Amino acid sequence: MMTQTKIRARFGLVIWGLVATAFGLVFFLGGGPASYGDDSIRMLVAAVILAAGFIGYISMLYLTRENSNSKALIRDERDLEIARQANEIALVAVQVFVFSVCIALFLSYETAGSLPIEWMWFLAYITACFGLIAQAVATLISHNKMSGNG
């Protein structure tokens, strides 16, 4: 039987993986990053994708909540420890990710002297997705390390 922690991590990984992929397609296709800021349709589509991701994620959290009518305990101290470890790992992963993207953008546009402002949209959206993906992956790794077979 899968625990609530594992179910949520798996669904979270799928949801935010899809959102990140969809946003990447919208951002990089149909004119590329340079025209993203002037293309209100693409910006609207990206906002809808992110909103759908959050609605889907919150719905998933609600659907996998602890049922007060059920006597079965689905979350305990081990799950809290897994969540604590996952949050620690995800925080570091996000820091490294943002640092790496910023450095990559700097190196890419260093000779041009200026950076298209559209990349800030990319950084904002993709950091939101990456943080939740990193947390889901870290949860699955920690869960695997702290679980027995049976």
Next chain:
Amino acid sequence: MAKDKINNHIRKLRFEQGEMTQQKLADLCGCTRQTIIALEQEKYVPSLILAIKIARVFGNKVDDVFQLPDS
């Protein structure tokens, strides 16, 4: 990240207590069956509170159920 490990006799004690199921022990201790499985396979170090609860279920001292590997 904790690399601590602790040995335990939970599986042995369960069977000595009339082949108590993992679910029964989990219910008595207020944890999930997955945690009992992880404890028996020594993949998780329990909190002091959980360790005391488990020892009480078996009517033993914590030291009799859990031991540090070098003790």
